Amino acid sequence: DAMVIQNPRYQVTQFGKPVTLSCSQTLNHNVMYWYQQKSSQAPKLLFHYYDKDFNNEADTPDNFQSRRPNTSFCFLDIRSPGLGDAAMYLCATSRAGPQGSYEQYFGPGTRLTVT
Amino acid sequence: AQSVSQHNHHVILSEAASLELGCNYSYGGTVNLFWYVQYPGQHLQLLLKYFSGDPLVKGIKGFEAEFIKSKFSFNLRKPSVQWSDTAEYFCAVTSNAGKSTFGDGTTLTVKP
Structure with missing residues (x-):
């Protein structure tokens, strides 16, 4: 089945120690998203790639970076995690453009704990 | 800038009751509107969507939106x-x- 896969599902890192979360998709969608979701809150868009174009949200901290080496993969790098970065990180994909539906397909998320 | 406002933070209903959840948005361009649902322990999934055409759209599990x-x-x-x-x-x-x-x-809680 086509899907959005996130690894790892649970990640524990130390304060200030860089961490990378990964996302892959088999849907061949041209848009990939990274969201941060804290308990009982809405998913907060960090950035998205529309094809190769990177779109950073104005309030996304510089501590967060992303890479999309190809259509299928996208990475979230947190350079120096703080305690406030503990959250669920969601990856999503969609098909945008004239033939696109824009509906997002979500992965299961990565639960990040910062100690 | 685009924004979305949902009026009800927590709704509690008994089974068979009718449901209406409010959503207002702000955006100056063409909008694509969605409702997503997250069941306990599961990831977000699409409930229904609107792009154009009939303003009354039907989704999964008997849900609809206008x-x-x-x-x-x-x-x-x-x-x-x-x-x-x-x-x-x-x-x-x-x-x-x-x-x-x-x-x-x-958050919708339905009491049996």
Whole structure:
């Protein structure tokens, strides 16, 4: 089945120690998203790639970076995690453009704990 | 800037009651509107969507939503809820550039 896969599902890192979360998709969608979701809150868009174009949200901290080496993969790098970065990180994909539906397909998320 | 406002943060209903969750959005361009649902322990999934055409759209599990352009609203409805509808519901707007904004969500608890 086509899907959005996130690894790892649970990640524990130390304060200030860089961490990378990964996302892959088999849907061949041209848009990939990274969201941060804290308990009982809405998913907060960090950035998205529309094809190769990177779109950073104005309030996304510089501590967060992303890479999309190809259509299928996208990475979230947190350079120096703080305690406030503990959250669920969601990856999503969609098909945008004239033939696109824009509906997002979500992965299961990565639960990040910062100690 | 685009924004989404959901009026109800927590709704508690008995089975067979009718449901309406409010959603208002703000965006100056063409909108693509969505309701997503997150069941306990599961990831977000699409409930229904609106792009154009008939403003009354039907989704999975008997849900429907009505797009009212003059009110910038996209309210979610279900005539008779079931215990299995207990979940978190999110209204979202996505621009044609792919930028997506979610509302704060509504937690629906259905009592058996």
